[in-house]
Structure formats: structure tokens, C-alpha cells
Amino acid sequence: MVMRKWFLLPARAVMAALFVAPMAIVAAYSLLTRGAYGGQGAPWTLENYARLLDPLYAGIAVKSFWIAGVSTAVCLAMGFPLALFIARARSRKALWLGLVTLPFWTSFLVRTYAWMFLLRDTGLVNTLLLGLGVIREPLPLLYNDSAVVLGLVYGYLPFMVLPVYAVLEKMDGALLEAAGDLGARPWEVVWRVVLPLAKPGLAAGGVLVFIPCLGAYLTPDLMGGGKSILIGNVIQNQFTTARDWPFGAALSVVLMAMVMALAWVARRRGGEGGLP
Amino acid sequence: MKRRDLFFMGLAGAAGCRRAARRLYVYNWSEYVAPETVPGFEREFGVEVRYAEYESNEEMLAKVFTGNSGWDVVFPSNYFIPPLVENGLLAPLDHARLPELAHLGLDSTPWDGELRHSMPYMKGAAGVLYNPRQMDVPESWAALWQSRVKGRITMLDDPADTLGAALKKSGLPLNATREEDLARARDELIRQKPLVRAYLNAEARDQVMAGDLAAAHLWTTTAMQAMGEAEHLRFVYPREGYAEYCDCGVILRESRNVELAHQFLRYLLRPEVGAKIAAYSRTATANAAAWRLLPAGLRENAALYPRGEVAARGEYFATLPAAAQKLRDRMWTEVKAA
Secondary structure, three states, X not given: OHHHHHHHHHHHHHHHHHHHHHHHHHHHHOOOEEOOOOOEEOOOOOHHHHHHHOHHHHHHHHHHHHHXXXXXXXXXXXXXXXXHHHHHOOOOHHHHHHHHHHHHHOOHHHHHHHHHHHHOOOOHHHHHHHXXXXXXXXXXXXXXXXXXXXXXXXXXXXXXXXXXXXXXXXOOHHHHHHHHHOOOOHHHHHHHHHHHHHHHHHHHHHHHHHHHHHHOOHHXXXXXXXXXXXXXXXXXXXHOOOOOHHHHHHHHHHHHHHHHHHHHHHHHHHOOOOOO | OOHHHHHHHHHXXXXXXXXXXXXXXXXXXXXXXXXXXXXXXXXXXXXXXXXXXXXXXXXXXXXHOOOOOOOOEEOOEHHXXXXXXXXXXXXXXXXXXXXXXXXXXXXXXXXXXXXXXXEEEEEEEEEEEEOOOOOOOOOOHHHHXXXXXOOOXXXXXXXXXXXXXXXXXXXXXXXXXXXXXXXHHHHHXXXXXXXXXXXXXXXXXHHHHHOOOOEEEEEHHHHHHHHHHXXXXXXXXXXXXXXXXXXXXXXXXXXXXXXXXXXXXXXXXXHHHHHHHHHHHOOEEXXXXXXXXXXXXXXXXXXXXXXXXXXXXXXXXXOOOHHHHHHHHHHHHHHHHO
């Protein structure tokens, strides 16, 4: 038991230096007053939190939850069958898994720009559809909420597929055969056997997708063309154009509190230690 | 010799080197010098320049506001000069060591009196880049509020610029701080939002060039790049007025090379150096003597160097009080959330 303590020390030191300390600084900043030109200092105040009671920010929070929720739902709907397919594949498992993680080989920013080139008016999709005579006017594919959801789903789908795959891979194939032998139709096997078994993976994947989507600022900015604003963008603005670090810090603390509450709920309901 | 002694000798040597090698640390906007500018200075003065670039004032200020950034010379936009002075971060310019300031053709600026702390370097403004094949000259800001251009215009993704355009459209001052004025600008922008394809900065350039957009609210620097590659595009300053800014060279108080920093500013003020920079970066120089040396095509460019009645409509961004900044951020967030 003494050894265990020592083995955990490096991880503890890293967490303390790179996670707890910065978080404490953010929390402290959130209680300061913004200086005349964007610095921060005394007096200590709760005003930054009081500003959050403004319905404007509640509205933005609701919208952020909605976008993150839709993105997570789409990831679930796409990720579960894909994970099941890979887990049940007889060969080339490594290839399929490699393809799922392939996008990570290039930066997220570059990939998001690639999507913008595909979706813009003179982009590949519109040019193709116009050329085939399917449409007369370019479709407005970019710069709306659907584009934001598309960007988020694309970016975070692997985070859904991998944990679900990890759970399904360990699933005993005999259970499926037994279900079939006992008269379950294929969709019943999936619905009543596979899905309950995949639950811890789905819960973990859901959390891994929902949380980054909730705080996303790059995708809404680039794919949404700055026309819709999510919590992440409000925070980013406070640290850049608005130069109001204390308010940005307060927003970050609240966002983090919501995420922690959510993770806690997911953990309680996900059961069986499905979460890391 | 013991190991420890070697270590101390090394330290002494390093300290000596630091003093002997004359090195200047310059932090400037990207594309704001010609390729030969910095090497030319290094050669002539036998010094080394560590030169790095930034893309936004915020990026530079986050470092400079610590008072221990390591830079000697930086180039903030005019509206950040007063806060930098007030926070004691700038070294005063020694005019006796900068006789070339006369080349600027101006003795004072609205943001820094008689150039006590800042040397005007490059100027810019925000107007409208448009495609004459798709729309008439947007003589007024109202042209960007017409339903005819729905989905084919972009506005800058910058609260000061875009609230500024809406304020100008309403005949209000660019630097308005009163709540009712800002609320009016906000309402104008919310009314315009369904017509706006997106709020974009430099990214709008390619889309105007590709013909996706009929018009884009853009900075002159970006517009010049687009017009350089697509000659049919035009740039206009709407008649109600427009926003201007001026990036200025300053010496930081933390600098341990104040003398060399003055030499560098002197060098940048030379008309032939300034003209090469202005020609390369296709940005408007604040140096009148450098402007005179430019090729006629660039010198007469109406986007870079608006004249007479057009120039009179330009208004510089000013430093705003904290309450007004907060109010503006809220109005901007409301526009974005609408």
C-alpha cells in the first residue's frame, strides 16, 4: 500500500500542477473586478456571477445544450451500429479501427477548413449538384446550425465509437446465438441483448462527446460563420475582444460546474463503473 | 579545474555574451515589413534582431501587459496607446534621437498628443469590398441592409468594427458610449442579420473572389489582397463615414535597449525603407515622405489613401471607458444570440 502511494505521485503532481492550480487561478480571477483596460484586480466581488443571471446568457446556455445534445444523439445513432459492425467483423478489425482514428492524423482546424471547402457555394458538393442539374441555386450548406452539428459530429464521432467498441468487443458471441436459438429476431437481439450490454460504453461515449461539444468554440465559429453564439464563444470573446477576463473566468467556472454535475449524474445512472 | 568552477565560468561567459551581443527584440503584425527590412538593419548596425509576428492586438497585449515580455519594440493599434501609457508600459520617445519623425508630415495624433510615446507606422480602415457584376456601388451602408443582397454579404466578426458600421449608418459617432445609441446600432444589426451570410474577417476574401459574395465589410489590407488577385473587385468607403485605425511603433519601458530601439524606429522612418514596406505589404504607410516615393499606381490608390472629402469621413477608433466596453460586449452578444 505504501508503494502504491509512491507510484501515484507523478500523476498526482501533474494533476496538481496542470489541472488543480490553473483551475484555482480561474476561480480566483472570476471573483476579481475587471480593470479599466482589461486588466483585473481588487475589489473581490460576486458581480461576475450576478451578470450570469441575465436571461441573455441563459438563452445561450440552452442553445449550447441543445446543439451538444443533438450532436451527441447523432453520434449515438451513427456510432453504435458502426461499433457493433467492427466488434462483430470477422477480419480486418484493425483496418476499420484504424480508419475510425485516421482523422486524428491531421489537425482539427485543417479538417474543419476542409469541410468548409466542401460545403461552400462554390464548394465540391454544390458544384457537383449544380453540374448534375439536381439544383439550380447553390444550397446554403455552410453557416447555419446544421453545419455546426455536422462539424461537431464529424469531430467527435470517434469518441463515441471507441468506448462502445471496447464494450462490445468483450461481449460473448454465445449470448447472441443463445438469443437467436430462443427465438429472438435479429432486431430483438440488438435491442434486448446487445444494447443493454453496450450501456456502459454508450454512457462513456455520450459523456466524451457531449462535454467537448458543450464547450466547443472553434466549430460554431467556423462552420456557423459567427452567426450563432454558444457558451464557448462567449468565453472566448471575454478573453479576446471584450478583454474581460474575470467575466470569462466566471463563465468558465459555471460551465465546468455544469459539466461536473452532468458527469456525476451519468456516473450514477451509467452504473457498473462504465466511466473512467 | 573543478567542475563547479567551470559552471561559474560558463555563467559569467553567458552574462558577458548577453551584454556584448547587441540584440533587439521586435514583435510586429504579420506582413508588416518587407523581406529586406530587418536584414538591412542588422547589416547596417551590426546587430541581431529577433523578429516575431502576431495576428491580433490581444495576442501581443497579453504578453506586454505583464511588463516582462522580453520585447523592445511592438506595434499596438492607436486605441491601445492610452492604456499602455497609463499603465506605465511605454518608454517616452526621445525626439532628439528621432529627427526623422519629420517625415511623417504630422506633429500630433488624437491618441498621443505630440507623439510622446508612439510613432505612427501603418494605417488601415474598414469599408466595403464589392463585386460590380453582382451589385451597384454600395455608396451607403444601407446597401448592406437591402433584401436584394440577402445571403450574399458578410460583415466583420469584430464588435468595434461592425457596431461601428451600424452606428455610422444611423448617423451616430463611431465611438458612441451612450446606451441608447448602442442599442440602436444593435437593433440595426439584428435587423440585418437575416441578410448576412456570416460574420467573417479575412476568410471573406476568398469568397468574394470566388463570386460567392456580392459584398463584404472588410479591412483595407484584406481588400487589397483580394483586388490584387481579382481585378474586377472594387472597394468603397460608404458616405456616412467609416472606421480608421493606425498601428504605431512604441518602445516598451521594460526594454534594456532603448538606444537601439530608437535606431530601429529611425530606420523604419527613412522614406526609402518605409516605401519598400508599404509597397510590399500593400498597406497604407503613415509616413508622408515614404508615400511620395511609391509608384503612382499605389500612391493614388483610393482604398489605401482616401483623399479630400472621403478622407474627411474617416473616424479613428478611440479608447473607451470600461462601462462602455462592457455595454458594447453585451450588445454584440445580443446580436450574435439573436
